[in-house]
Amino acid sequence: MKQFLLLFAFLFTIAPIEAQENLPTDYLTKEFHKGRREAFRNLMPPNSVAVVFSYPERVFSQDINYNYHANPDLYYLTGYKEPDAVLVLFKESQTTGNDTYNEVLFVRERNAAQETWTGRRLGVEGVKAKLGFTAVYNGKGFSSFAIDFKKFSKLIYDKIPTDLSGNNNPGHLHALLQTFKAKAGIIQEDKTAVDLFIKITTDLREIKTPEEMVLMRKTVTLSCIAHNEVMKAVGPNMSENEADGIHAYIHRHYGAEDEGYPPIVGAGANGCILHYGENNASKMDNQLLLMDVGSEYHGYSADVTRTVPANGKFSEEQKAIYQIVYDAQEEVFKLCKEGTPFQDINKKAKEVIANGLIKLGIITNAKEVSKYYPHSCSHFLGLDVHDKGNYMSKLKENMIITVEPGIYIPANSNCDKKWWNIGVRIEDDILIQKDSFENLSAASPRKWQEVEALAKQKSTFNDMKFPKI
Numbered sequence: 001m002k003q004f005l006l007l008f009a010f011l012f013t014i015a016p017i018e019a020q021e022n023l024p025t026d027y028l029t030k031e032f033h034k035g036r037r038e039a040f041r042n043l044m045p046p047n048s049v050a051v052v053f054s055y056p057e058r059v060f061s062q063d064i065n066y067n068y069h070a071n072p073d074l075y076y077l078t079g080y081k082e083p084d085a086v087l088v089l090f091k092e093s094q095t096t097g098n099d100t101y102n103e104v105l106f107v108r109e110r111n112a113a114q115e116t117w118t119g120r121r122l123g124v125e126g127v128k129a130k131l132g133f134t135a136v137y138n139g140k141g142f143s144s145f146a147i148d149f150k151k152f153s154k155l156i157y158d159k160i161p162t163d164l165s166g167n168n169n170p171g172h173l174h175a176l177l178q179t180f181k182a183k184a185g186i187i188q189e190d191k192t193a194v195d196l197f198i199k200i201t202t203d204l205r206e207i208k209t210p211e212e213m214v215l216m217r218k219t220v221t222l223s224c225i226a227h228n229e230v231m232k233a234v235g236p237n238m239s240e241n242e243a244d245g246i247h248a249y250i251h252r253h254y255g256a257e258d259e260g261y262p263p264i265v266g267a268g269a270n271g272c273i274l275h276y277g278e279n280n281a282s283k284m285d286n287q288l289l290l291m292d293v294g295s296e297y298h299g300y301s302a303d304v305t306r307t308v309p310a311n312g313k314f315s316e317e318q319k320a321i322y323q324i325v326y327d328a329q330e331e332v333f334k335l336c337k338e339g340t341p342f343q344d345i346n347k348k349a350k351e352v353i354a355n356g357l358i359k360l361g362i363i364t365n366a367k368e369v370s371k372y373y374p375h376s377c378s379h380f381l382g383l384d385v386h387d388k389g390n391y392m393s394k395l396k397e398n399m400i401i402t403v404e405p406g407i408y409i410p411a412n413s414n415c416d417k418k419w420w421n422i423g424v425r426i427e428d429d430i431l432i433q434k435d436s437f438e439n440l441s442a443a444s445p446r447k448w449q450e451v452e453a454l455a456k457q458k459s460t461f462n463d464m465k466f467p468k469i
């Protein structure tokens, strides 16, 4: 059979794969990405050049890779989502012979045989047409590209990965990186080059443009719908894994390609593990279910956490802890506006939680609060779930941050055991405005009364019947 197939391959040339049909129509436009490159260029020092590589592919099993996830910075600047690419961005226009250009993109070469196995590639012509670049070449052309990196006053690049295999295919990321290091004479990564790259991308990405806001609203809204459906569907006999699957199904229903991070779906003791990811308890009993799950839509991540009693009704202890976390959110929201120092948010959340835990007799001194609330309250949100942003400065209009206080009391904690295995986090995605804020995830209820009311409703998923195995 194998010999037959080989013969077949010799006799016929493999037809090139045609462009994909029925794609979503709301991707970021080439004008958006071009605008981001211009904004990046404006922040570059005179006579500098920036070099941005794709992320590597990673092995899932033997010869199978994980679904590829683009480097968010490269995606932001180009819209290109494939591996084995490098963008070279110049502050000033360059001239080689008759060509003048201020940016060059090297991409993965088209290959009909490969594309029948691992999927379509945009290739040089596709990138010109869809992403609006004029200087585009196959990756293998990078080594012969006439560029003297040493003539520039400043090189700008991100951390260089050091764990890539020695794939010497000239278009492979490993070869592109080796070529860059050789051309630029890099023996050791230059910290000032990396710091400048991070500074520029942070300054740009922490402020969301109107085009990004459309996608952020979509990803957060559809994640809220998923949370609400799980609140309705969940019961003491449901597994964590199934609750996770309902989120994923609803994300896909609305066109989200992925989750922005590994979903955290943990009941009781599992909810007290901050980044619990096994999601493998076969039932939840009468415990609290903590769900920290957000979709990724066209690259943009939501980050929403809701905590719901699996049986639909909070116990007195669960309710008391839940109310403190809710109150902490409410107090932090009052600070969510332009001009608030980012660190004030963390201080406020800590203060409210400490006071609440002291009142319940769970701690006696505010200093003990980090035993039960060990993380900070907020992070930036966008292309990365923990997005780039200046954590030591003040909030600005059109930033998006999370507000996610929590209390986690594992078994054997030094308090009355009636509090053990209660883990609560409530997390919302907040758009900072001049004098106030907008809660982008307001579509999913937070008040305990509203959570209980929603949990009483029936879900479509309750009626789904599958064969027993």
Ligand SMILES: [Mn+2]
Residues within 6 Å of the ligand: 303, 379, 402, 404, 427
């Ligand atoms: Mn978060």
